Amino acid sequence: MKVSLDQAHNLIRSADQILITGHIHPDGDCLGSMLGLYHHLKAAGKKATLLLDDDVPSGFRFLPNWTDIKKPAHQNEQYITDLLIVLDASDKERIGRVGACVSGPVLNLDHHVSNTQFADYWYVDTKAAATGEIIVDLIHAAGEPIDPDSALCLYTAIATDCGFFRYANTTPKVLRYAADLLEQKVKPELVSESIETSTLADIQSLIAVLGTLELQQEGRAALITVDSHALSLTENTESYINYPRSIAGVEVAVMLKEVEADCVRVSLRSKTADVSKIALSFGGGGHMRAAGCTLNTTLDQAKSRILEAIARGLAER
Numbered sequence: 048m049k050v051s052l053d054q055a056h057n058l059i060r061s062a063d064q065i066l067i068t069g070h071i072h073p074d075g076d077c078l079g080s081m082l083g084l085y086h087h088l089k090a091a092g093k094k095a096t097l098l099l100d101d102d103v104p105s106g107f108r109f110l111p112n113w114t115d116i117k118k119p120a121h122q123n124e125q126y127i128t129d130l131l132i133v134l135d136a137s138d139k140e141r142i143g144r145v146g147a148c149v150s151g152p153v154l155n156l157d158h159h160v161s162n163t164q165f166a167d168y169w170y171v172d173t174k175a176a177a178t179g180e181i182i183v184d185l186i187h188a189a190g191e192p193i194d195p196d197s198a199l200c201l202y203t204a205i206a207t208d209c210g211f212f213r214y215a216n217t218t219p220k221v222l223r224y225a226a227d228l229l230e231q232k233v234k235p236e237l238v239s240e241s242i243e244t245s246t247l248a249d250i251q252s253l254i255a256v257l258g259t260l261e262l263q264q265e266g267r268a269a270l271i272t273v274d275s276h277a278l279s280l281t282e283n284t285e286s287y288i289n290y291p292r293s294i295a296g297v298e299v300a301v302m303l304k305e306v307e308a309d310c311v312r313v314s315l316r317s318k319t320a321d322v323s324k325i326a327l328s329f330g331g332g333g334h335m336r337a338a339g340c341t342l343n344t345t346l347d348q349a350k351s352r353i354l355e356a357i358a359r360g361l362a363e364r
Contacts, residue, residue: 050154050168052188058154058168060189062129064094066151070136071101071143072312074285075242077135078107078116079204080156080178084132086111086196087186098126100143106283109241110203111196119144130154135178137162137332156181160323161332176216179204183224198231203238211239215336245283252280256287262297268357269297273304274346285314292316299325299357303349311342311349325356 050058059065067085069077081097088095097116107113128151137159139146155166158175175181179201186193193201205225209217212225229235245253252273259272269291273284284304292300299322302314313331315322315338323338329352331340342349 048168049164050170052170052185055154055156055168055170056185056189058130058152059088059093059132062093064096064127064129065132066096066098066126066128066130066149067132067134068098068100068136068142068145068149069134070141071099073099073101073103073107074135075107075207076177076179076204078103078110078113079200079202079207080134080182081116081200082110082112083179083197083200083204084134084182084185085115086194086200087182087191090194090197091191096126096128098145098149100145102282104282104285106242106244107203109237110200119148124148125150127151132156133166134182135159139163139165156185159332160334161327161338176214176218176221177205177208179208180221180224183228193228193231195231195233198228199233199238202228202233202235206235206238207242216334246281248280249283252277252284253287255280256284257290260291262294263354264358264361266294266296267361268299268301268354269294270301270303270350270354272346272350273302275305275307278305288314288316292318298361301353301357303346303353305346309343309345311344311346312339313342313349313353314339320360322360325353325360328356329353 067081069081085095085097099116103113126149131149131151131153133155136142153166155169157171158178160173162171255277256271256273262269271291288300288302298320300316304312306312317336321335323333323335326333326338326340329340
């Protein structure tokens with residue numbers, strides 16, 4: 048059932064035991080939103096638990112209480128809760144094992160255009176730059192203050208999902224919220240430096256990946272590949288796609304990541320084209336300018352299929 052922010056707040060207020068989760072392969076918006084809401088609920092005296100079917104990337108381990116995020120211990124473990132809050136996930140598959148091991152009503156707060164309305168209750172604002180923006184909306188709608196720990200987490204959520212205020216989804220509202228959060232003693236340099244710090248292995252991996260760069264469709268598309276060797280050097284590969292995206296004339300950038308044998312994760316970015324349509328055609332989703340999907344096939348076959356889809360998409364423009 049579609050709900051308003053007031054109704055979402057009432058669901059949260061009436062629940063004693065709350066479990067918060069987000070999508071696998073978590074990014075700054077997912078983790079910042081989870082921890083931001085977690086700190087807010089704890090400050091309000093709620094019993095809240097964080098559960099995520101993935102590890103927290105090292106670049107986000109500056110967020111307060113990130114160690115409170117637990118993984119499901121085993122396949123048959125069951126959690127009973129008054130309310131499961133799913134953040135920044137557009138479908139049930141995106142939360143991995145959490146969807147099968149938690150019993151209780153589900154509230155989904157999200158901003159993806161590809162949201163499948165899978166939850167018992169959902170609030171989806173596709174105009175929001177980040178789910179973190181929606182969490183701020185939720186707290187404001189309740190007339191409640193934002194504590195410093197929540198502020199740091201929510202600033203991280205918003206800043207990372209709009210490219211530190213460089214992407215097209217940076218709105219006046221986003222900048223006002225960022226300013227309000229900075230008033231809570233948030234240090235923006237802490238966020239950017241923590242996320243952007245690289246190890247030698249990170250750089251070695253980046254060198255290997257950039258060596259795979261190729262242009263397609265007369266320079267309108269650019270592709271890089273993260274094979275198993277590059278991935279063995281570091282887990283911090285999410286920013287690599289910004290390099291092909293930055294090339295003059297490139298309309299669609301794609302990164303193929305060989306996460307395991309016959310499993311390729313595809314990231315799509317664009318300056319002007321709607322890449323969510325490409326992702327949706329392969330069972331994925333996302334936004335117009337940033338989307339992704341997973342193909343259960345070889346790296347070569349995934350590359351061929353994605354490039355064919357990109358060619359069709361560009362031909363329609």
